Amino acid sequence: GEDVEQSLFLSVREGDSSVINCTYTDSSSTYLYWYKQEPGAGLQLLTYIFSNMDMKQDQRLTVLLNKKDKHLSLRIADTQTGDSAIYFCAESCMNNNAGNMLTFGGGTRLMVKP
Amino acid sequence: DTAVSQTPKYLVTQMGNDKSIKCEQNLGHDTMYWYKQDSKKFLKIMFSYNNKELIINETVPNRFSPKSPDKAHLNLHINSLELGDSAVYFCASSPQRGSGFFSSYNEQFFGPGTRLTVL
Numbered sequence: 001g002e003d004v005e006q007s008l009f010l011s012v013r014e015g016d017s018s019v020i021n022c023t024y025t026d027s028s029s030t031y032l033y034w035y036k037q038e039p040g041a042g043l044q045l046l047t048y049i050f051s052n053m054d055m056k057q058d059q060r061l062t063v064l065l066n067k068k069d070k071h072l073s074l075r076i077a078d079t080q081t082g083d084s085a086i087y088f089c090a091e092s093c094m095n096n097n098a099g100n101m102l103t104f105g106g107g108t109r110l111m112v113k114p
Numbered sequence: 115d116t117a118v119s120q121t122p123k124y125l126v127t128q129m130g131n132d133k134s135i136k137c138e139q140n141l142g143h144d145t146m147y148w149y150k151q152d153s154k155k156f157l158k159i160m161f162s163y164n165n166k167e168l169i170i171n172e173t174v175p176n177r178f179s180p181k182s183p184d185k186a187h188l189n190l191h192i193n194s195l196e197l198g199d200s201a202v203y204f205c206a207s208s209p210q211r212g213s214g215f216f217s218s219y220n221e222q223f224f225g226p227g228t229r230l231t232v233l
Contacts, residue, residue: 031219042118042204042224043157050219086155092220101147101169102220104157 004089004105011111018076020108022089025070029091032065033102034074037086046074046087076110084112117141118225120205126231127195135190135228137205146188147222148180149204157204163188195232202227 003025012018024032030051035043049056049063049072056063062075072089086109090102118139127133139146145164151157161180162169168180177193192199205225 033221037155040227042206042226043222044224045221048219048221088157101159101162102222104159107155107157109155 004091004103006087006089006105006108008106009109009111011113012079014079014081014112014114016079018074018079018083018110018112020074020076020087020089020110022072022074022105023070024072024089024091024103024105026091026103027070029070031092032063032072033090033092034061034063035088035090035104037088037107039085043088079110079112081112081114084110086110118205118207118223120203120225120228122228123226124229124231126233128233129195129197131195132191132193133195133230134192135203135205135230137188137190137225138186139205139207139223139225140186141207141209141223143207143209143223144185145208146182147206147208148188148190149206149224151202151204151227153201160190161188192230197232200230200232202229204228 006022031048033048034046036046037043047058047061049065054065060077064073086107088107089105092102121136147162148160149157150160159171160174179191181189204227206222208220208222
């Protein structure tokens with residue numbers, strides 16, 4: 001079955017870049033996503049990338065996809081204290097027609113120190 | 115104009131009780147979901163539902179049942195609550211998928227969560 005893995009924790013200083021990594025196993029993934037969960041709140045979609053792309057940039061966010069290695073990363077430039085949250089990667093697959101389900105990683109807790 | 119709302123936000127109850135959590139979305143979406151997030155923040159899909167099919171994660175005990183009175187609501191009923199049911203439960207929704215190769219794009223909109231504590 002599908003498996004999505006992330007490191008549990010990342011700590012950076014304010015102003016530095018953060019890089020959150022994710023690996024997945026399902027080669028039929030067509031979309032990969034990054035969701036952000038702030039304390040006491042639900043998940044919110046930050047960005048996504050289609051599998052035929054290897055990079056996507058959106059302001060301070062850069063998503064890199066290495067489809068050969070099944071590796072996804074999220075880079076946050078000039079990290080701010082407001083970026084402190086849990087970041088989840090997720091995938092959806094073309095062959096997963098049952099129920100539109102996403103497979104989420106375990107989440108990476110980003111702590112930004114002033 | 116909350117997109118996906120859940121009630122209650124907090125629920126504290128005794129073992130053995132039966133409880134419900136309500137979810138409503140005003141986005142006009144066709145598919146709704148329930149997720150369970152444990153104390154380690156792992157997020158597990160429980161159900162996916164639209165007006166055509168209910169997909170149940172086979173690991174979910176049959177004490178849990180979703181009920182959808184209409185397209186905008188998907189409530190979660192839990193019978194005979196156990197200590198291990200303590201978690202945060204999130205409702206989510208997504209629009210109907212398109213067709214073809216792009217059909218698997220699935221942006222989900224999450225509710226704020228319901229923290230369930232079973233004593």
